[in-house]
Amino acid sequence: MRGYQLFELTTNPTRLERAKSYVYEALASRKLRPEIDCIFDFKDIAKAHDYMEQGTQIGKVLVRI
Structure with missing residues (x-):
């Protein structure tokens, strides 16, 4: 590698x-x-941000518009 x-x-x-x-x-x-960890609706953008700040995701965090 x-x-x-x-x-x-x-x-x-x-x-x-x-x-x-x-x-x-x-x-x-x-x-x-791409590895997708989870998908949030746009109305839950604050929850998506909080989730990312935890740093526990494996993969991408998506926001559905």
Whole structure:
């Protein structure tokens, strides 16, 4: 496993294109999927914020508009 710094990719046009292609293809093939922890309705935005402040979520916290 190798980590990358943002500027390693964004300042090199060739690497940036390769990175974008990789991510787009992985999303399209569903090899890469965001992990969703929970979904809040917009009217519960304060609850969503409180939940995020707890720092216990595993994945993304979504707000449905």
